[in-house]
Amino acid sequence: MGEPTVDRIRILLFAGLREQAGWGERHWPASAVTATTLTPRQLWQALQLPGPLDSVRIAINQQFAEPDTPLQPGDELAFLPPISGG
Amino acid sequence: MHLKIDLHPETFEPLVCLEQWQRQLAVQGYPGSAAESLFIGRVRPAAADGAPLVALELEHYPGMTERQLRQLATACGQRHGAGSCLVQHRIGRVLPGEAIVLVAIGADRRGPAQRCCQELLEALKHEAPFWKREWRRDGSSAWVTGNTPL
Numbered sequence: 001m002g003e004p005t006v007d008r009i010r011i012l013l014f015a016g017l018r019e020q021a022g023w024g025e026r027h028w029p030a031s032a033v034t035a036t037t038l039t040p041r042q043l044w045q046a047l048q049l050p051g052p053l054d055s056v057r058i059a060i061n062q063q064f065a066e067p068d069t070p071l072q073p074g075d076e077l078a079f080l081p082p083i084s085g086g
Numbered sequence: 087m088h089l090k091i092d093l094h095p096e097t098f099e100p101l102v103c104l105e106q107w108q109r110q111l112a113v114q115g116y117p118g119s120a121a122e123s124l125f126i127g128r129v130r131p132a133a134a135d136g137a138p139l140v141a142l143e144l145e146h147y148p149g150m151t152e153r154q155l156r157q158l159a160t161a162c163g164q165r166h167g168a169g170s171c172l173v174q175h176r177i178g179r180v181l182p183g184e185a186i187v188l189v190a191i192g193a194d195r196r197g198p199a200q201r202c203c204q205e206l207l208e209a210l211k212h213e214a215p216f217w218k219r220e221w222r223r224d225g226s227s228a229w230v231t232g233n234t235p236l
Contacts, residue, residue, distance in 0.1 A: 084217060
């Protein structure tokens with residue numbers, strides 16, 4: 001018996017980007033067959049998120065990633081507006 | 087390297103945290119460092135446009151922020167040969183004058199201690215997912231889209 005099938009991608013938005021979009025968390029269907037073709041860039045466009053993609057940073061499973069990194073079912077994808085810590 | 091990282095949802099006193107950290111290191115048998123460098127960052131009383139600031143709101147990415155701070159501190163500490171590293175960072179609503187961040191580095195010499203402290207501070211400002219929102223007297227607010235100049 002393997003792990004339970006995870007058939008979606010969790011998408012998170014933060015701070016000003018979350019408020020512009022009007023939501024902070026969504027799930028996108030992703031079967032094991034189609035997920036190999038999904039990238040953060042495609043989801044950014046499909047979700048009609050505001051502004052250019054190069055104005056944000058991308059994290060997959062809480063690690064910085066590139067816009068064209070292939071997504072896997074069960075991944076957590078986050079779009080991060082400009083960081084201002086410290 | 088001895089490493090301690092905490093996110094504080096409430097006010098913290100940097101010097102109290104530092105004292106507790108040094109006591110903890112002593113209990114663990116760490117002999118202490120010949121050189122220590124520390125930075126304390128506090129909330130300014132004015133927003134970026136000069137208007138009086140009521141509060142600063144600090145948002146973070148639970149899980150990633152802690153992981154990223156740990157990665158940055160570990161890498162920076164190793165580059166400079168630091169013996170100890172303490173990072174304390176506020177989240178939530180922070181009032182003017184309150185501490186946002188404390189970075190304290192212990193090393194064998196002042197050069198590595200000071201360089202590591204500055205480098206780690208800059209790294210966490212740009213590479214750890216935190217976002218600031220400025221709240222003004224009239225109830226309006228604005229997300230800060232960058233860092234203040236060095």
